[in-house]
Amino acid sequence: MRKTWWKILAVIMVGSSVIAGLLGPVPELPILNETIRNVYYHVPMWFAMIFLYLISVIYSIKYLGSSDKKHDLIAVEAVNTGILFCGLGLLTGMLWGYITWGDPWPNDPKLNGSAIATLMYLAYLVLRNALEEEQKRAKISAIYNIFAFPVMIVLIYILPKLTDSLHPGSGGNSTIGSLDMDNYMRPVFYTAAIGWILIGVWIGTMRYRIRLIEEQDDNFDNSAT
Amino acid sequence: MNFLEQVKILVIKDIMLEWRSKAAFNSILLYVVSTVFVCYQAFKTVDTLVWNALFWIILLFASITAIARGFTQETQHRYLYYYSILNPRALVISKIVYNALLMILISLTAFVVYGTIFRNPIGDLFLYFIAVSLGAISFSSVFTMVSGISAKTGSNSTIMAILSFPVIIPLLIMLIKLSQHAIQGLERAASSSELFVLIAINVITIAISLLLFPYLWRD
Numbered sequence: 001m002r003k004t005w006w007k008i009l010a011v012i013m014v015g016s017s018v019i020a021g022l023l024g025p026v027p028e029l030p031i032l033n034e035t036i037r038n039v040y041y042h043v044p045m046w047f048a049m050i051f052l053y054l055i056s057v058i059y060s061i062k063y064l065g066s067s068d069k070k071h072d073l074i075a076v077e078a079v080n081t082g083i084l085f086c087g088l089g090l091l092t093g094m095l096w097g098y099i100t101w102g103d104p105w106p107n108d109p110k111l112n113g114s115a116i117a118t119l120m121y122l123a124y125l126v127l128r129n130a131l132e133e134e135q136k137r138a139k140i141s142a143i144y145n146i147f148a149f150p151v152m153i154v155l156i157y158i159l160p161k162l163t164d165s166l167h168p169g170s171g172g173n174s175t176i177g178s179l180d181m182d183n184y185m186r187p188v189f190y191t192a193a194i195g196w197i198l199i200g201v202w203i204g205t206m207r208y209r210i211r212l213i214e215e216q217d218d219n220f221d222n223s224a225t
Numbered sequence: 226m227n228f229l230e231q232v233k234i235l236v237i238k239d240i241m242l243e244w245r246s247k248a249a250f251n252s253i254l255l256y257v258v259s260t261v262f263v264c265y266q267a268f269k270t271v272d273t274l275v276w277n278a279l280f281w282i283i284l285l286f287a288s289i290t291a292i293a294r295g296f297t298q299e300t301q302h303r304y305l306y307y308y309s310i311l312n313p314r315a316l317v318i319s320k321i322v323y324n325a326l327l328m329i330l331i332s333l334t335a336f337v338v339y340g341t342i343f344r345n346p347i348g349d350l351f352l353y354f355i356a357v358s359l360g361a362i363s364f365s366s367v368f369t370m371v372s373g374i375s376a377k378t379g380s381n382s383t384i385m386a387i388l389s390f391p392v393i394i395p396l397l398i399m400l401i402k403l404s405q406h407a408i409q410g411l412e413r414a415a416s417s418s419e420l421f422v423l424i425a426i427n428v429i430t431i432a433i434s435l436l437l438f439p440y441l442w443r444d
Contacts, residue, residue: 064437064440120391127378127387130379140378143374147392147430147433147434148391150430158422159422
């Protein structure tokens with residue numbers, strides 16, 4: 001029970017934010033209209049992705065210090081789950097963009113930045129496949145992961161702020177929090193954000209544990225034969 | 226030997242190795258000039274936006290081919306020797322400095338050749354010059370570390386491209402924007418944020434390279 005409380009909390013938070021997000025009142029704004037409800041799903045995906053990548057880079061740093069195989073497995077599974085959330089974020093964003101901006105993929109620095117950041121993490125996975133030896137793979141991919149993280153931050157947070165962007169909070173636009181969200185929306189939004197981050201961590205830990213069991217199986221097979 | 230002395234000796238060693246064979250410099254130069262001709266024959270005349278983008282793409286590929294050799298041109302045994310007598314941080318700094326010098330030389334030559342064959346008016350020549358030099362330094366600071374990583378994988382060229390392209394894109398976007406400002410001859414104050422971001426990314430990459438390289442070289 002001690003270890004499952006946050007999973008229950010995650011389910012309750014996401015569940016209640018889904019219900020409150022779909023049924024609750026929202027301000028009527030031009031262009032956005034009812035699509036403003038998407039803020040409860042689209043934005044938390046990115047929060048979850050950033051959080052998972054952060055976990056990944058922390059465990060990569062830990063790996064370099066400890067050379068513990070478990071740290072490497074946590075890092076790679078956090079990246080795998082982060083890519084999943086990035087895909088979901090892009091999908092919900094494209095749906096939203098198609099309705100409000102009239103184009104699922106406008107030439108927007110935030111969109112392109114997140115796509116390029118995804119390429120970087122896919123390159124991380126390719127790099128892992130290119131290295132055969134286990135310890136070498138763990139070490140070198142950890143180095144690349146740490147090297148890529150600040151570039152990802154620049155791509156997603158700093159470049160869009162400098163250029164014209166359609167997204168709120170960049171290119172001189174005010175953030176959505178200060179502009180469009182009223183006092184009913186804000187608590188729902190924060191609940192959704194924390195809930196989805198917890199769900200992301202949960203998926204990541206599950207993948208990590210499956211990976212751990214697989215590794216143990218492999219070791220067992222090797223020692224048996 | 227203190228740190229700076231080690232760096233100096235390593236840079237001089239790299240320059241001397243290059244000067245004896247001149248293989249890297251000549252081949253990259255030939256590559257740049259032939260690409261410029263291909264572009265000129267294919268496009269004849271272009272507007273400034275395409276002109277600028279083409280120039281940076283030529284430089285990007287030239288620097289990838291130049292810097293990918295960085296850690297593979299000398300034998301593994303010799304690196305073992307370096308690691309036993311030197312600070313690994315001095316080695317990576319020396320590689321970055323050497324690659325930056327090589328890239329500045331190559332990109333300025335490329336700029337002169339490209340500018341004479343493919344004529345295009347530039348509003349603020351000095352700022353363009355700054356952009357090209359900053360670009361050379363940025364390429365070398367990013368690609369040196371990535372080439373160190375990809376040298377460990379054995380199958381070098383594809384991994385190098387896959388790993389380095391996404392990392393270089395933010396820098397490339399900033400460089401293209403800065404040089405576009407230079408072509409249009411905007412006021413220099415308008416480009417200050419681009420300059421600031423470029424320098425900041427360079428400082429971060431060099432700092433991370435310094436922190437991570439000691440873990441990379443040990444096998």
